[in-house]
Amino acid sequence: MSESEYAIEVENLNIYYGNNHVIKSINLKIPQKTVFAIMGPSGCGKSTMLRSFNRLLDLNKNVRVNGSVHLFGRDIYTGDMDSVEVRREVGMVFQYPNPFPHLSIYNNIALGLKMNKLVKSDKELDERIEWALKKAGLWEEVKHRLNDYPSGLSGGQRQRLVIARVIAMKPKVIMMDEPTANIDPVGSKKIEDLIFELKKDYTIVLVTHNPAQAARVSDYVAFIYLGELVEAGETGKIFTAPESKLTEKYLTGKLV
Amino acid sequence: MSTLKKFGRFDRFDFLTYPAVLFVFLLFTWMLAVYVTSSIPAFQREGWNVYFTNVWNASECPDKEYYGILAAIWGSLYTSTIALLVALPLSISYSIFVVDYAPKRLKGILEITSDIMAGLPTIIYGIWGAFFLVPFLKEWVMMPVYNYLSFIPIFSQKPVSGFSFFSAGVLLGIMITPFVSAVVREAYTTIPHTYREAAYSLGLTRYEATKILIGYVKPAMISGTILGFGRAIGETVAVSLVVGNAFNLSADPFSPGYTISSLIATQYGNSFIYTHMTSVLYAAGLFLFLVGLFITLLGMYVLRRWKKNVSI
Numbered sequence: 001m002s003e004s005e006y007a008i009e010v011e012n013l014n015i016y017y018g019n020n021h022v023i024k025s026i027n028l029k030i031p032q033k034t035v036f037a038i039m040g041p042s043g044c045g046k047s048t049m050l051r052s053f054n055r056l057l058d059l060n061k062n063v064r065v066n067g068s069v070h071l072f073g074r075d076i077y078t079g080d081m082d083s084v085e086v087r088r089e090v091g092m093v094f095q096y097p098n099p100f101p102h103l104s105i106y107n108n109i110a111l112g113l114k115m116n117k118l119v120k121s122d123k124e125l126d127e128r129i130e131w132a133l134k135k136a137g138l139w140e141e142v143k144h145r146l147n148d149y150p151s152g153l154s155g156g157q158r159q160r161l162v163i164a165r166v167i168a169m170k171p172k173v174i175m176m177d178e179p180t181a182n183i184d185p186v187g188s189k190k191i192e193d194l195i196f197e198l199k200k201d202y203t204i205v206l207v208t209h210n211p212a213q214a215a216r217v218s219d220y221v222a223f224i225y226l227g228e229l230v231e232a233g234e235t236g237k238i239f240t241a242p243e244s245k246l247t248e249k250y251l252t253g254k255l256v
Numbered sequence: 257m258s259t260l261k262k263f264g265r266f267d268r269f270d271f272l273t274y275p276a277v278l279f280v281f282l283l284f285t286w287m288l289a290v291y292v293t294s295s296i297p298a299f300q301r302e303g304w305n306v307y308f309t310n311v312w313n314a315s316e317c318p319d320k321e322y323y324g325i326l327a328a329i330w331g332s333l334y335t336s337t338i339a340l341l342v343a344l345p346l347s348i349s350y351s352i353f354v355v356d357y358a359p360k361r362l363k364g365i366l367e368i369t370s371d372i373m374a375g376l377p378t379i380i381y382g383i384w385g386a387f388f389l390v391p392f393l394k395e396w397v398m399m400p401v402y403n404y405l406s407f408i409p410i411f412s413q414k415p416v417s418g419f420s421f422f423s424a425g426v427l428l429g430i431m432i433t434p435f436v437s438a439v440v441r442e443a444y445t446t447i448p449h450t451y452r453e454a455a456y457s458l459g460l461t462r463y464e465a466t467k468i469l470i471g472y473v474k475p476a477m478i479s480g481t482i483l484g485f486g487r488a489i490g491e492t493v494a495v496s497l498v499v500g501n502a503f504n505l506s507a508d509p510f511s512p513g514y515t516i517s518s519l520i521a522t523q524y525g526n527s528f529i530y531t532h533m534t535s536v537l538y539a540a541g542l543f544l545f546l547v548g549l550f551i552t553l554l555g556m557y558v559l560r561r562w563k564k565n566v567s568i
Contacts, residue, residue, distance in 0.1 A: 059453065094457075100472065101472070102471055115461075115464050
């Protein structure tokens with residue numbers, strides 16, 4: 001199949017946790033090099049759906065995924081790609097900043113590069129790590145203590161370390177699952193600025209329960225409610241003239 | 257209602273728990289005090305030689321009595337070290353399998369099995385060790401090693417009975433495996449899911465991810481190991497049945513020896529006959545007491561420091 005203009009295409013996606021139908025027949029197209037926000041109240045299934053884009057749901061044996069997800073035209077669930085390859089191309093940033101506490105700042109970034117043999121020499125490794133830290137806006141803050149453990153970093157810094165860890169792998173897509181949910185406002189602002197910067201080179205899929213954040217950083221937005229896609233489109237349009245009453249209620253804070 | 261809860265500043269649970277707490281604490285210090293004071297005569301007579309010589313002259317003439325437990329100290333350290341070499345790989349592989357690889361139903365069965373094994377009376381291990389494990393090890397491990405590796409000095413003696421440091425070490429290793437694996441398993445299960453996700457999200461294979469997660473729980477494994485060592489060094493009954501009970505400072509693992517606890521257990525009866533032996537046995541006990549205390553504290557310290565470092 002030829003390279004698609006879309007980074008991710010989701011067709012008739014259904015996800016079940018045991019007998020629980022959590023994602024219901026969702027169709028979605030995520031254009032390349034944009035910020036695509038998926039918003040909705042807590043527990044609506046947005047994090048679950050996100051984890052189907054890098055096959056992280058495979059870790060849970062109770063989960064069943066039906067339908068198809070294409071990454072740049074390649075189906076990630078059939079023989080086209082194996083899960084390791086998918087995850088190499090779709091980096092992920094989590095709700096809780098989770099650099100490995102037992103690895104140094106340096107080794108946290110080096111881990112994925114080494115294990116996937118993405119660099120050829122120690123010199124290249126050093127350069128790539130510096131590059132990624134600079135991209136993530138963390139280099140100046142940590143360049144003198146690359147061998148320290150991340151426990152000395154603030155929440156916001158840790159999250160940027162995770163972002164650097166992802167960028168270093170040069171993925172095609174970066175997924176962020178409520179990346180600022182556990183970060184103070186100053187740290188959150190930095191991460192939002194970073195997202196803006198990163199979309200020049202990457203496709204970013206951002207899950208958020210905060211409509212204001214979606215409005216600030218995204219180009220496109222999808223609203224998910226109780227496992228169903230209510231509405232998706234350009235951010236400006238959704239926020240000014242939503243088609244669905246449900247979206248309007250959510251955006252005005254009237255949806256409980 | 258309110259009267260049930262509190263009488264002013266008086267809390268019923270304070271009243272009930274304080275004496276118990278006090279009693280347990282006093283018991284501990286009291287025991288330590290008894291050990292120290294009862295050991296003093298031995299130290300006065302022999303000084304540090306009690307710990308640093310290998311002699312056991314039990315004589316009906318008290319002037320000729322002379323004791324040094326170095327062989328038993330050596331035996332305790334030697335057997336416990338062998339025990340760890342056996343227990344550690346077993347525990348780690350067992351835990352990883354149970355947590356990560358075993359199907360759900362098997363998981364429960366395996367967990368219960370190791371818990372039952374941890375609770376078995378040690379004499380059960382002892383009898384099994386003496387009648388089955390020792391002959392088995394002699395025929396399938398010691399003899400082949402002697403036949404093919406006797407050019408290595410520590411294996412140059414032909415194993416005689418099979419009762420030896422090695423047998424005791426292996427038996428101890430089997431006995432502490434459930435304990436060590438419980439600590440490892442607990443640590444391994446409590447790895448926050450987010451780190452598991454992080455490992456896989458970086459394109460790591462299951463093997464690579466497991467390796468990273470093991471690194472995360474390594475300090476817990478170390479502390480489990482230390483606690484396991486503490487148990488091994490204190491274990492008595494089972495060891496007495498398989499270690500051979502001989503004063504032997506040899507590095508030959510297939511030769512019989514003593515451990516501190518087996519020495520106390522087997523010589524205890526004689527202490528009624530000989531004048532100075534009781535105090536020496538107390539001194540031996542004191543050594544074990546302090547080693548055990550030190551090891552337990554060390555294990556707890558490592559575990560606590562780890563929990564603090566990785567806490568969210």
